[in-house]
Amino acid sequence: MSLNWRISLASFSRCGPSLAFRLTAGYALAGLFLVFAATASLYFVLSSELEKSTDLFLADKVNVIRTMLRERPDDWDGLHEEIELESAARKYEHFYVRLLDARNQVLLMTPGMAGQLDLSKFKFPSSALSERAVRMNGSDGQTFRAISATVAVGSPPTATDTIQIAIDVSQKEELLARYRFWFWFLFTASSVLFPFIGYEIARRGIRPVEEMATTARHITSTNLRERIRTEGYPFELAMLAATFNQMLDRLEESFERISRFSADIAHDLRTPVNNIRGEAEVALARVRRSEEYREVIGSCLEEAVRLSELIADLLFLARAESPLTHLRREPVDVGQLLNGVREYYEASAAENGIVLTTSLGDEPIVGDMDRTLIQRAVGNLVSNAVAHTPAGGLVTLVADAEAAAIRIEVADSGVGIPAEALPRVFDRFYRVDSSRSKASGGTGLGLAIVQSIMVLHGGKAEISSRPGQGTRVTLHMPISRAA
Ligand SMILES: Nc1ncnc2c1ncn2[C@@H]1O[C@H](COP(=O)(O)OP(=O)(O)OP(=O)(O)O)[C@@H](O)[C@H]1O
Numbered sequence: 422m423s424l425n426w427r428i429s430l431a432s433f434s435r436c437g438p439s440l441a442f443r444l445t446a447g448y449a450l451a452g453l454f455l456v457f458a459a460t461a462s463l464y465f466v467l468s469s470e471l472e473k474s475t476d477l478f479l480a481d482k483v484n485v486i487r488t489m490l491r492e493r494p495d496d497w498d499g500l501h502e503e504i505e506l507e508s509a510a511r512k513y514e515h516f517y518v519r520l521l522d523a524r525n526q527v528l529l530m531t532p533g534m535a536g537q538l539d540l541s542k543f544k545f546p547s548s549a550l551s552e553r554a555v556r557m558n559g560s561d562g563q564t565f566r567a568i569s570a571t572v573a574v575g576s577p578p579t580a581t582d583t584i585q586i587a588i589d590v591s592q593k594e595e596l597l598a599r600y601r602f603w604f605w606f607l608f609t610a611s612s613v614l615f616p617f618i619g620y621e622i623a624r625r626g627i628r629p630v631e632e633m634a635t636t637a638r639h640i641t642s643t644n645l646r647e648r649i650r651t652e653g654y655p656f657e658l659a660m661l662a663a664t665f666n667q668m669l670d671r672l673e674e675s676f677e678r679i680s681r682f683s684a685d686i687a688h689d690l691r692t693p694v695n696n697i698r699g700e701a702e703v704a705l706a707r708v709r710r711s712e713e714y715r716e717v718i719g720s721c722l723e724e725a726v727r728l729s730e731l732i733a734d735l736l737f738l739a740r741a742e743s744p745l746t747h748l749r750r751e752p753v754d755v756g757q758l759l760n761g762v763r764e765y766y767e768a769s770a771a772e773n774g775i776v777l778t779t780s781l782g783d784e785p786i787v788g789d790m791d792r793t794l795i796q797r798a799v800g801n802l803v804s805n806a807v808a809h810t811p812a813g814g815l816v817t818l819v820a821d822a823e824a825a826a827i828r829i830e831v832a833d834s835g836v837g838i839p840a841e842a843l844p845r846v847f848d849r850f851y852r853v854d855s856s857r858s859k860a861s862g863g864t865g866l867g868l869a870i871v872q873s874i875m876v877l878h879g880g881k882a883e884i885s886s887r888p889g890q891g892t893r894v895t896l897h898m899p900i901s902r903a904a
Protein backbone atom coordinates (compact mmCIF):
# COMPACT_ATOMS: atom_id res chain seq x y z
CA MET A 422 0.00 0.00 0.00
CA SER A 423 2.69 2.49 1.02
CA LEU A 424 4.70 1.44 -2.02
CA ASN A 425 1.68 2.14 -4.20
CA TRP A 426 1.36 5.56 -2.68
CA ARG A 427 5.02 6.24 -3.25
CA ILE A 428 4.66 5.17 -6.86
CA SER A 429 1.64 7.37 -7.42
CA LEU A 430 3.29 10.35 -5.70
CA ALA A 431 6.41 9.83 -7.77
CA SER A 432 4.35 9.88 -10.94
CA PHE A 433 2.68 13.15 -9.79
CA SER A 434 6.02 14.87 -9.17
CA ARG A 435 6.29 15.58 -12.88
CA CYS A 436 2.88 17.36 -12.94
CA GLY A 437 2.65 21.15 -12.82
CA PRO A 438 1.09 23.17 -9.97
CA SER A 439 -2.25 21.90 -8.68
CA LEU A 440 -5.50 22.88 -10.39
CA ALA A 441 -6.69 24.62 -7.19
CA PHE A 442 -3.50 26.69 -7.11
CA ARG A 443 -3.80 27.66 -10.77
CA LEU A 444 -7.46 28.63 -10.42
CA THR A 445 -6.79 30.56 -7.20
CA ALA A 446 -3.89 32.46 -8.75
CA GLY A 447 -5.98 33.16 -11.86
CA TYR A 448 -9.00 34.46 -9.90
CA ALA A 449 -6.85 36.55 -7.54
CA LEU A 450 -4.77 38.17 -10.28
CA ALA A 451 -7.80 38.87 -12.46
CA GLY A 452 -9.73 40.32 -9.49
CA LEU A 453 -6.82 42.52 -8.38
CA PHE A 454 -6.26 43.76 -11.90
CA LEU A 455 -9.95 44.68 -12.26
CA VAL A 456 -10.05 46.50 -8.88
CA PHE A 457 -6.83 48.34 -9.73
CA ALA A 458 -7.96 49.31 -13.22
CA ALA A 459 -11.44 50.42 -12.10
CA THR A 460 -10.39 52.48 -9.08
CA ALA A 461 -7.31 54.00 -10.73
CA SER A 462 -9.22 55.11 -13.82
CA LEU A 463 -11.99 56.59 -11.63
CA TYR A 464 -9.32 58.49 -9.67
CA PHE A 465 -7.80 59.98 -12.80
CA VAL A 466 -11.19 60.98 -14.18
CA LEU A 467 -12.15 62.62 -10.87
CA SER A 468 -8.84 64.47 -10.50
CA SER A 469 -8.88 65.82 -14.04
CA GLU A 470 -12.55 66.89 -13.71
CA LEU A 471 -11.77 68.76 -10.47
CA GLU A 472 -8.82 70.48 -12.11
CA LYS A 473 -10.93 71.39 -15.09
CA SER A 474 -13.67 72.92 -12.93
CA THR A 475 -11.06 74.99 -11.05
CA ASP A 476 -9.50 76.17 -14.32
CA LEU A 477 -12.94 77.11 -15.66
CA PHE A 478 -13.62 79.15 -12.53
CA LEU A 479 -10.28 80.99 -12.94
CA ALA A 480 -10.89 81.60 -16.64
CA ASP A 481 -14.37 82.91 -15.80
CA LYS A 482 -13.01 85.35 -13.24
CA VAL A 483 -10.34 86.62 -15.65
CA ASN A 484 -13.04 87.16 -18.25
CA VAL A 485 -15.32 89.14 -15.91
CA ILE A 486 -12.50 91.48 -14.86
CA ARG A 487 -11.23 91.77 -18.40
CA THR A 488 -14.71 92.82 -19.57
CA MET A 489 -15.07 95.34 -16.76
CA LEU A 490 -11.65 96.90 -17.50
CA ARG A 491 -12.42 97.10 -21.17
CA GLU A 492 -15.97 98.44 -20.96
CA ARG A 493 -15.80 100.56 -17.77
CA PRO A 494 -12.13 101.19 -17.01
CA ASP A 495 -13.06 103.96 -14.51
CA ASP A 496 -15.61 101.95 -12.50
CA TRP A 497 -13.37 101.51 -9.44
CA ASP A 498 -16.36 100.76 -7.23
CA GLY A 499 -17.31 97.81 -9.36
CA LEU A 500 -13.71 96.54 -9.49
CA HIS A 501 -13.31 97.03 -5.78
CA GLU A 502 -16.45 95.00 -5.16
CA GLU A 503 -15.35 92.26 -7.54
CA ILE A 504 -11.75 92.00 -6.36
CA GLU A 505 -11.75 93.00 -2.71
CA LEU A 506 -15.21 92.30 -1.35
CA GLU A 507 -16.64 89.28 -3.13
CA SER A 508 -13.56 87.16 -2.76
CA ALA A 509 -12.98 88.13 0.85
CA ALA A 510 -16.62 87.24 1.70
CA ARG A 511 -16.17 83.61 0.64
CA LYS A 512 -16.06 81.04 3.40
CA TYR A 513 -14.91 78.01 1.40
CA GLU A 514 -12.69 77.88 -1.61
CA HIS A 515 -11.19 81.28 -0.98
CA PHE A 516 -9.80 83.05 -3.94
CA TYR A 517 -7.48 86.01 -4.15
CA VAL A 518 -7.21 88.57 -6.97
CA ARG A 519 -4.52 91.17 -7.60
CA LEU A 520 -4.57 93.85 -10.31
CA LEU A 521 -1.24 95.33 -11.40
CA ASP A 522 -0.58 98.17 -13.80
CA ALA A 523 1.95 98.13 -16.60
CA ARG A 524 4.78 98.93 -14.17
CA ASN A 525 3.68 96.13 -11.84
CA GLN A 526 2.36 98.54 -9.21
CA VAL A 527 -0.55 97.00 -7.28
CA LEU A 528 -3.81 98.74 -8.11
CA LEU A 529 -6.22 96.48 -6.23
CA MET A 530 -5.76 93.32 -4.14
CA THR A 531 -8.00 90.99 -2.12
CA PRO A 532 -7.21 91.59 1.58
CA GLY A 533 -4.94 88.90 3.06
CA MET A 534 -3.50 87.86 -0.29
CA ALA A 535 0.04 88.95 0.51
CA GLY A 536 -0.04 87.04 3.79
CA GLN A 537 -1.28 83.84 2.22
CA LEU A 538 0.76 83.65 -0.94
CA ASP A 539 4.34 84.19 -2.01
CA LEU A 540 3.39 86.75 -4.65
CA SER A 541 6.78 86.60 -6.33
CA LYS A 542 5.92 83.11 -7.53
CA PHE A 543 3.27 84.42 -9.93
CA LYS A 544 4.56 84.06 -13.43
CA PHE A 545 3.98 87.07 -15.66
CA PRO A 546 2.43 85.98 -18.90
CA SER A 547 4.32 86.78 -22.06
CA SER A 548 1.24 86.20 -24.26
CA ALA A 549 -2.38 85.21 -23.96
CA LEU A 550 -1.42 81.63 -24.87
CA SER A 551 0.69 81.26 -21.77
CA GLU A 552 -2.28 81.90 -19.46
CA ARG A 553 -1.95 78.51 -17.83
CA ALA A 554 -2.87 77.76 -14.26
CA VAL A 555 -0.07 76.61 -11.93
CA ARG A 556 0.05 75.13 -8.43
CA MET A 557 1.15 77.27 -5.51
CA ASN A 558 1.49 76.59 -1.81
CA GLY A 559 -0.16 78.87 0.74
CA SER A 560 1.54 79.95 3.94
CA ASP A 561 -0.92 77.86 6.08
CA GLY A 562 -0.23 74.70 4.12
CA GLN A 563 -3.11 75.12 1.69
CA THR A 564 -2.78 74.42 -1.99
CA PHE A 565 -3.71 77.06 -4.56
CA ARG A 566 -4.17 77.06 -8.23
CA ALA A 567 -3.08 80.37 -9.73
CA ILE A 568 -3.24 82.16 -13.04
CA SER A 569 -1.84 85.41 -14.45
CA ALA A 570 -3.37 87.20 -17.41
CA THR A 571 -2.87 90.48 -19.24
CA VAL A 572 -5.92 92.67 -19.71
CA ALA A 573 -6.42 95.66 -21.94
CA VAL A 574 -7.81 98.76 -20.22
CA GLY A 575 -10.38 100.83 -22.09
CA SER A 576 -11.77 100.46 -25.56
CA PRO A 577 -9.73 101.27 -27.59
CA PRO A 578 -7.03 100.14 -25.08
CA THR A 579 -5.08 102.86 -23.34
CA ALA A 580 -2.98 100.65 -21.08
CA THR A 581 -2.25 96.96 -20.29
CA ASP A 582 -2.73 95.68 -16.77
CA THR A 583 -1.97 92.26 -15.30
CA ILE A 584 -4.49 90.33 -13.32
CA GLN A 585 -3.43 87.53 -10.99
CA ILE A 586 -5.94 85.12 -9.42
CA ALA A 587 -5.32 82.23 -7.02
CA ILE A 588 -7.99 79.86 -5.69
CA ASP A 589 -7.68 77.61 -2.67
CA VAL A 590 -8.09 73.99 -3.83
CA SER A 591 -7.20 72.37 -0.50
CA GLN A 592 -10.70 70.86 -0.16
CA LYS A 593 -10.41 69.21 -3.53
CA GLU A 594 -6.89 68.02 -2.70
CA GLU A 595 -8.22 66.53 0.53
CA LEU A 596 -10.96 64.77 -1.38
CA LEU A 597 -8.35 63.26 -3.70
CA ALA A 598 -6.16 62.30 -0.74
CA ARG A 599 -9.12 60.54 0.87
CA TYR A 600 -9.78 58.79 -2.42
CA ARG A 601 -6.14 57.65 -2.60
CA PHE A 602 -6.36 56.33 0.93
CA TRP A 603 -9.45 54.26 0.10
CA PHE A 604 -7.87 53.14 -3.11
CA TRP A 605 -4.86 51.65 -1.29
CA PHE A 606 -7.05 50.29 1.47
CA LEU A 607 -9.28 48.50 -1.04
CA PHE A 608 -6.30 47.27 -3.03
CA THR A 609 -4.55 45.86 0.03
CA ALA A 610 -7.76 44.28 1.34
CA SER A 611 -8.43 42.75 -2.08
CA SER A 612 -4.94 41.31 -2.37
CA VAL A 613 -5.51 39.58 0.98
CA LEU A 614 -9.14 38.57 0.35
CA PHE A 615 -9.05 37.53 -3.32
CA PRO A 616 -6.71 34.55 -2.87
CA PHE A 617 -9.01 33.25 -0.09
CA ILE A 618 -12.15 33.71 -2.17
CA GLY A 619 -10.40 32.26 -5.23
CA TYR A 620 -9.21 29.26 -3.27
CA GLU A 621 -12.71 28.64 -1.87
CA ILE A 622 -14.27 28.81 -5.36
CA ALA A 623 -11.58 26.52 -6.81
CA ARG A 624 -11.94 24.07 -3.94
CA ARG A 625 -15.71 23.84 -4.38
CA GLY A 626 -15.27 23.45 -8.12
CA ILE A 627 -12.86 20.55 -7.90
CA ARG A 628 -14.36 18.81 -4.88
CA PRO A 629 -16.36 16.41 -7.10
CA VAL A 630 -13.13 15.48 -8.88
CA GLU A 631 -11.52 14.65 -5.54
CA GLU A 632 -14.58 12.59 -4.57
CA MET A 633 -14.30 10.72 -7.85
CA ALA A 634 -10.62 10.06 -7.23
CA THR A 635 -11.43 8.74 -3.75
CA THR A 636 -14.08 6.38 -5.13
CA ALA A 637 -11.75 5.27 -7.93
CA ARG A 638 -9.05 4.56 -5.35
CA HIS A 639 -11.45 2.26 -3.46
CA ILE A 640 -12.23 0.21 -6.52
CA THR A 641 -10.29 -3.02 -6.88
CA SER A 642 -10.90 -6.17 -8.90
CA THR A 643 -12.78 -7.66 -5.93
CA ASN A 644 -14.77 -4.50 -5.31
CA LEU A 645 -16.12 -3.50 -8.70
CA ARG A 646 -19.60 -2.82 -7.30
CA GLU A 647 -18.84 0.71 -6.16
CA ARG A 648 -20.03 3.59 -8.34
CA ILE A 649 -19.43 7.31 -8.35
CA ARG A 650 -22.59 9.23 -7.53
CA THR A 651 -23.67 11.60 -10.28
CA GLU A 652 -26.40 13.62 -8.56
CA GLY A 653 -25.68 17.18 -7.54
CA TYR A 654 -22.60 17.50 -9.71
CA PRO A 655 -22.25 20.08 -12.46
CA PHE A 656 -23.21 18.74 -15.86
CA GLU A 657 -19.66 18.25 -17.18
CA LEU A 658 -18.53 16.33 -14.11
CA ALA A 659 -21.75 14.32 -13.95
CA MET A 660 -21.04 13.28 -17.52
CA LEU A 661 -17.48 12.31 -16.59
CA ALA A 662 -18.76 10.33 -13.61
CA ALA A 663 -21.39 8.59 -15.77
CA THR A 664 -18.72 7.65 -18.35
CA PHE A 665 -16.52 6.35 -15.56
CA ASN A 666 -19.44 4.31 -14.17
CA GLN A 667 -20.16 2.86 -17.59
CA MET A 668 -16.52 1.80 -17.81
CA LEU A 669 -16.91 0.13 -14.39
CA ASP A 670 -20.06 -1.65 -15.61
CA ARG A 671 -18.11 -3.08 -18.52
CA LEU A 672 -15.17 -4.01 -16.31
CA GLU A 673 -17.43 -5.68 -13.79
CA GLU A 674 -19.15 -7.64 -16.53
CA SER A 675 -15.89 -8.85 -18.05
CA PHE A 676 -14.44 -9.70 -14.64
CA GLU A 677 -17.57 -11.71 -13.91
CA ARG A 678 -17.28 -13.45 -17.26
CA ILE A 679 -13.63 -14.25 -16.61
CA SER A 680 -14.31 -15.70 -13.18
CA ARG A 681 -17.28 -17.69 -14.52
CA PHE A 682 -15.01 -18.89 -17.31
CA SER A 683 -12.30 -20.02 -14.87
CA ALA A 684 -14.89 -21.85 -12.75
CA ASP A 685 -16.23 -23.54 -15.89
CA ILE A 686 -12.76 -24.55 -17.02
CA ALA A 687 -12.01 -26.05 -13.61
CA HIS A 688 -15.34 -27.89 -13.67
CA ASP A 689 -14.90 -29.21 -17.21
CA LEU A 690 -11.34 -30.36 -16.58
CA ARG A 691 -12.24 -32.02 -13.32
CA THR A 692 -14.89 -34.34 -14.77
CA PRO A 693 -12.66 -36.27 -17.23
CA VAL A 694 -9.74 -36.28 -14.81
CA ASN A 695 -11.99 -37.69 -12.06
CA ASN A 696 -13.30 -40.31 -14.51
CA ILE A 697 -9.77 -41.41 -15.43
CA ARG A 698 -8.76 -41.50 -11.78
CA GLY A 699 -11.85 -43.43 -10.69
CA GLU A 700 -11.52 -46.04 -13.43
CA ALA A 701 -7.79 -46.48 -12.76
CA GLU A 702 -8.42 -46.86 -9.01
CA VAL A 703 -11.16 -49.45 -9.55
CA ALA A 704 -8.99 -51.32 -12.06
CA LEU A 705 -6.08 -51.43 -9.66
CA ALA A 706 -8.19 -52.55 -6.68
CA ARG A 707 -7.61 -56.20 -7.62
CA VAL A 708 -5.95 -58.31 -10.26
CA ARG A 709 -7.93 -58.27 -13.54
CA ARG A 710 -7.96 -60.02 -16.82
CA SER A 711 -6.16 -58.41 -19.75
CA GLU A 712 -9.49 -57.67 -21.55
CA GLU A 713 -10.67 -55.74 -18.50
CA TYR A 714 -7.43 -53.68 -18.47
CA ARG A 715 -7.86 -53.10 -22.19
CA GLU A 716 -11.40 -51.82 -21.60
CA VAL A 717 -10.26 -49.47 -18.80
CA ILE A 718 -7.33 -48.16 -20.85
CA GLY A 719 -9.70 -47.62 -23.80
CA SER A 720 -12.10 -45.65 -21.65
CA CYS A 721 -9.22 -43.63 -20.12
CA LEU A 722 -7.96 -42.88 -23.62
CA GLU A 723 -11.43 -41.61 -24.57
CA GLU A 724 -11.42 -39.26 -21.58
CA ALA A 725 -7.85 -38.18 -22.39
CA VAL A 726 -8.93 -37.37 -25.96
CA ARG A 727 -11.85 -35.35 -24.59
CA LEU A 728 -9.46 -33.52 -22.27
CA SER A 729 -6.93 -32.74 -24.98
CA GLU A 730 -9.72 -31.53 -27.29
CA LEU A 731 -11.02 -29.25 -24.55
CA ILE A 732 -7.53 -27.91 -23.88
CA ALA A 733 -6.95 -27.40 -27.60
CA ASP A 734 -10.24 -25.44 -27.81
CA LEU A 735 -9.28 -23.26 -24.85
CA LEU A 736 -5.85 -22.64 -26.31
CA PHE A 737 -7.43 -21.72 -29.62
CA LEU A 738 -9.74 -19.18 -27.94
CA ALA A 739 -6.85 -17.71 -25.96
CA ARG A 740 -4.72 -17.36 -29.10
CA ALA A 741 -7.60 -15.92 -31.11
CA GLU A 742 -7.88 -13.11 -28.56
CA SER A 743 -4.20 -12.22 -28.83
CA PRO A 744 -3.59 -9.19 -31.03
CA LEU A 745 -0.58 -10.97 -32.51
CA THR A 746 -2.70 -13.68 -34.13
CA HIS A 747 -2.47 -13.60 -37.91
CA LEU A 748 -4.82 -15.29 -40.34
CA ARG A 749 -3.42 -17.41 -43.11
CA ARG A 750 -5.57 -15.91 -45.80
CA GLU A 751 -5.82 -17.54 -49.20
CA PRO A 752 -8.43 -17.47 -51.98
CA VAL A 753 -11.09 -19.94 -50.88
CA ASP A 754 -14.02 -21.18 -53.00
CA VAL A 755 -16.79 -21.01 -50.40
CA GLY A 756 -19.05 -23.40 -52.34
CA GLN A 757 -16.35 -26.05 -52.42
CA LEU A 758 -15.66 -25.52 -48.73
CA LEU A 759 -19.35 -26.00 -47.81
CA ASN A 760 -19.57 -29.11 -49.95
CA GLY A 761 -16.50 -30.49 -48.16
CA VAL A 762 -18.09 -29.90 -44.75
CA ARG A 763 -21.38 -31.42 -45.94
CA GLU A 764 -19.60 -34.56 -47.14
CA TYR A 765 -17.75 -34.83 -43.83
CA TYR A 766 -20.97 -34.77 -41.77
CA GLU A 767 -23.24 -36.55 -44.29
CA ALA A 768 -22.72 -40.03 -42.93
CA SER A 769 -23.45 -39.21 -39.29
CA ALA A 770 -26.44 -37.05 -40.34
CA ALA A 771 -27.85 -39.87 -42.45
CA GLU A 772 -27.44 -42.21 -39.49
CA ASN A 773 -29.72 -39.88 -37.50
CA GLY A 774 -32.18 -39.58 -40.37
CA ILE A 775 -31.24 -36.00 -41.20
CA VAL A 776 -30.76 -34.64 -44.71
CA LEU A 777 -27.80 -32.28 -45.31
CA THR A 778 -27.96 -30.01 -48.37
CA THR A 779 -26.05 -27.06 -49.77
CA SER A 780 -27.67 -24.15 -51.60
CA LEU A 781 -25.15 -22.28 -53.75
CA GLY A 782 -25.52 -19.75 -56.55
CA ASP A 783 -24.45 -20.41 -60.14
CA GLU A 784 -21.32 -18.29 -59.86
CA PRO A 785 -18.55 -19.57 -57.59
CA ILE A 786 -17.89 -17.36 -54.54
CA VAL A 787 -14.19 -16.94 -53.92
CA GLY A 788 -12.80 -14.77 -51.09
CA ASP A 789 -9.57 -14.32 -49.15
CA MET A 790 -9.98 -16.15 -45.85
CA ASP A 791 -8.31 -18.66 -43.57
CA ARG A 792 -9.55 -21.98 -44.99
CA THR A 793 -8.89 -24.10 -41.89
CA LEU A 794 -10.62 -21.65 -39.55
CA ILE A 795 -13.69 -21.16 -41.76
CA GLN A 796 -13.94 -24.94 -42.15
CA ARG A 797 -13.83 -25.25 -38.38
CA ALA A 798 -16.50 -22.57 -37.88
CA VAL A 799 -18.89 -24.11 -40.42
CA GLY A 800 -18.11 -27.59 -39.01
CA ASN A 801 -19.07 -26.41 -35.49
CA LEU A 802 -22.37 -25.02 -36.82
CA VAL A 803 -23.22 -28.17 -38.76
CA SER A 804 -22.36 -30.36 -35.78
CA ASN A 805 -24.68 -28.25 -33.59
CA ALA A 806 -27.45 -28.41 -36.20
CA VAL A 807 -27.15 -32.19 -36.57
CA ALA A 808 -27.03 -32.64 -32.77
CA HIS A 809 -30.23 -30.63 -32.24
CA THR A 810 -32.32 -31.83 -35.15
CA PRO A 811 -34.55 -34.87 -34.78
CA ALA A 812 -34.82 -37.61 -37.41
CA GLY A 813 -36.54 -36.48 -40.61
CA GLY A 814 -35.10 -32.98 -40.25
CA LEU A 815 -33.19 -30.88 -42.74
CA VAL A 816 -29.92 -28.95 -42.43
CA THR A 817 -29.08 -26.45 -45.18
CA LEU A 818 -25.76 -24.76 -45.89
CA VAL A 819 -26.11 -21.53 -47.87
CA ALA A 820 -23.48 -19.17 -49.31
CA ASP A 821 -23.97 -15.87 -51.07
CA ALA A 822 -22.01 -12.70 -51.69
CA GLU A 823 -22.83 -9.02 -51.79
CA ALA A 824 -20.66 -6.19 -53.08
CA ALA A 825 -18.18 -6.27 -50.21
CA ALA A 826 -19.30 -9.13 -47.99
CA ILE A 827 -19.60 -12.87 -48.02
CA ARG A 828 -22.36 -14.58 -46.08
CA ILE A 829 -22.51 -18.21 -44.98
CA GLU A 830 -25.61 -19.61 -43.34
CA VAL A 831 -26.36 -22.90 -41.59
CA ALA A 832 -30.07 -23.47 -40.99
CA ASP A 833 -31.78 -26.46 -39.43
CA SER A 834 -35.32 -27.58 -38.73
CA GLY A 835 -34.44 -28.74 -35.22
CA VAL A 836 -35.57 -28.09 -31.66
CA GLY A 837 -34.57 -24.41 -31.65
CA ILE A 838 -33.33 -22.27 -28.78
CA PRO A 839 -35.52 -20.42 -26.25
CA ALA A 840 -35.45 -16.63 -26.72
CA GLU A 841 -34.00 -15.99 -23.26
CA ALA A 842 -31.00 -18.24 -24.00
CA LEU A 843 -30.20 -16.73 -27.42
CA PRO A 844 -28.09 -13.77 -26.23
CA ARG A 845 -25.80 -16.11 -24.31
CA VAL A 846 -25.18 -18.97 -26.74
CA PHE A 847 -21.93 -17.37 -27.96
CA ASP A 848 -20.56 -17.24 -24.39
CA ARG A 849 -17.87 -19.73 -23.50
CA PHE A 850 -19.14 -22.88 -21.79
CA TYR A 851 -22.73 -21.79 -22.17
CA ARG A 852 -25.11 -24.65 -22.88
CA VAL A 853 -28.85 -24.18 -23.16
CA ASP A 854 -29.67 -27.39 -21.38
CA SER A 855 -26.44 -28.44 -19.73
CA SER A 856 -27.74 -31.90 -18.74
CA ARG A 857 -28.87 -32.64 -22.28
CA SER A 858 -25.73 -31.29 -23.90
CA LYS A 859 -23.42 -33.01 -21.48
CA ALA A 860 -24.92 -36.34 -22.44
CA SER A 861 -24.08 -35.51 -26.03
CA GLY A 862 -20.57 -34.45 -24.98
CA GLY A 863 -20.73 -30.73 -25.76
CA THR A 864 -18.52 -28.35 -23.78
CA GLY A 865 -20.23 -25.12 -24.80
CA LEU A 866 -17.16 -23.76 -26.60
CA GLY A 867 -18.30 -24.44 -30.19
CA LEU A 868 -20.17 -21.17 -30.83
CA ALA A 869 -17.60 -19.12 -28.87
CA ILE A 870 -14.97 -20.44 -31.28
CA VAL A 871 -17.20 -19.60 -34.27
CA GLN A 872 -17.58 -16.03 -33.00
CA SER A 873 -13.85 -15.53 -32.43
CA ILE A 874 -13.08 -16.87 -35.93
CA MET A 875 -15.52 -14.29 -37.30
CA VAL A 876 -13.94 -11.52 -35.23
CA LEU A 877 -10.52 -12.53 -36.60
CA HIS A 878 -11.96 -12.11 -40.10
CA GLY A 879 -13.39 -8.72 -39.15
CA GLY A 880 -16.95 -10.06 -39.29
CA LYS A 881 -19.57 -11.41 -36.91
CA ALA A 882 -21.83 -14.40 -36.28
CA GLU A 883 -25.57 -13.94 -35.72
CA ILE A 884 -28.13 -16.43 -34.52
CA SER A 885 -31.88 -16.54 -34.80
CA SER A 886 -34.10 -19.37 -33.65
CA ARG A 887 -37.69 -20.43 -33.10
CA PRO A 888 -38.22 -23.12 -30.51
CA GLY A 889 -39.69 -26.20 -32.15
CA GLN A 890 -39.07 -24.85 -35.67
CA GLY A 891 -35.34 -24.51 -36.11
CA THR A 892 -32.25 -22.38 -35.82
CA ARG A 893 -30.30 -20.27 -38.31
CA VAL A 894 -26.72 -19.07 -37.75
CA THR A 895 -25.32 -16.53 -40.21
CA LEU A 896 -21.66 -15.69 -40.65
CA HIS A 897 -21.01 -12.21 -42.09
CA MET A 898 -17.53 -11.43 -43.38
CA PRO A 899 -16.49 -8.12 -44.95
CA ILE A 900 -14.51 -9.84 -47.69
CA SER A 901 -14.78 -8.79 -51.31
CA ARG A 902 -15.49 -11.54 -53.68
CA ALA A 903 -12.34 -12.34 -55.63
CA ALA A 904 -12.40 -12.43 -59.45
N1 LIG B 1 -28.57 -25.53 -34.07
C1 LIG B 1 -28.91 -25.51 -32.78
N2 LIG B 1 -30.13 -25.90 -32.37
C2 LIG B 1 -30.47 -25.88 -31.07
N3 LIG B 1 -29.63 -25.50 -30.06
C3 LIG B 1 -28.39 -25.12 -30.42
C4 LIG B 1 -27.96 -25.10 -31.77
N4 LIG B 1 -26.68 -24.68 -31.80
C5 LIG B 1 -26.33 -24.45 -30.52
N5 LIG B 1 -27.35 -24.71 -29.68
C6 LIG B 1 -27.34 -24.57 -28.22
O1 LIG B 1 -26.31 -23.68 -27.89
C7 LIG B 1 -25.41 -24.26 -26.95
C8 LIG B 1 -24.03 -23.79 -27.24
O2 LIG B 1 -23.53 -24.35 -28.42
P1 LIG B 1 -22.01 -24.61 -28.57
O3 LIG B 1 -21.75 -25.13 -29.92
O4 LIG B 1 -21.32 -23.40 -28.14
O5 LIG B 1 -21.72 -25.69 -27.47
P2 LIG B 1 -21.96 -27.25 -27.53
O6 LIG B 1 -22.45 -27.64 -28.85
O7 LIG B 1 -22.82 -27.58 -26.35
O8 LIG B 1 -20.49 -27.81 -27.24
P3 LIG B 1 -19.27 -27.94 -28.25
O9 LIG B 1 -19.72 -27.31 -29.54
O10 LIG B 1 -18.18 -27.20 -27.59
O11 LIG B 1 -18.99 -29.35 -28.37
C9 LIG B 1 -25.58 -25.71 -27.13
O12 LIG B 1 -25.32 -26.37 -25.91
C10 LIG B 1 -27.03 -25.86 -27.53
O13 LIG B 1 -27.82 -25.95 -26.39
Ligand SMILES: [Mg+2]
Pocket residue numbers: 801804805863866867868
Ligand atom coordinates in the same frame (compact mmCIF):
# COMPACT_ATOMS: atom_id res chain seq x y z
MG1 LIG C 1 -21.37 -27.11 -30.59
